[in-house]
Amino acid sequence: SQQGEEDPQALSIQEGENATMNCSYKTSINNLQWYRQNSGRGLVHLILIRSNEREKHSGRLRVTLDTSKKSSSLLITASRAADTASYFCAADQGGSEKLVFGKGTKLTVNP
């Protein structure tokens, strides 16, 4: 079974709208991290939420974590065309602290 599965796989919205992406994971985690990747480029860290936290904010980003459901969501408010990218969640399972990534959500924000 796969860790860090995001849905939807693709999301297309208009500028100014909110975008919500969800992530599910299978095993217990130390923390869950969200990353952004512009097409063919590197991974930019957005936010980290620890297993004992339920919600975290950073600018226009809001992340929630529900460890009972093994799920997390990333909300981008008042989206901009520049937010167009793929968004990945990555679960830190502890031990060597490797990250297990999901397949990502491809977000398109239309101007």
Next chain:
Amino acid sequence: EPEVTQTPSHQVTQMGQEVILRCVPISNHLYFYWYRQILGQKVEFLVSFYNNEISEKSEIFDDQFSVERPDGSNFTLKIRSTKLEDSAMYFCASILSQETQYFGPGTRLLVL
């Protein structure tokens, strides 16, 4: 702000050739990683490195792969005899401990 750097940004090689991908992690970090991302697919863990030895490796990381931290700053990934299916973006990452994992910009490897 400190960052992870990687060289080269792009590498084209012939099948069967050896390649070495280089990374300079953030200086006070303790854990180092290599991941890869085949085009259009998700990022996959290859190997983690701590205290000058491999702490965990995935099934992808077979005998053709090796890692080294030769001089206390560089962290390298060597592929001994490249295959077509090794074509991917390779990312290096580092962390201090149980914190944000910082990724480098990646090396795009193309095996012909």
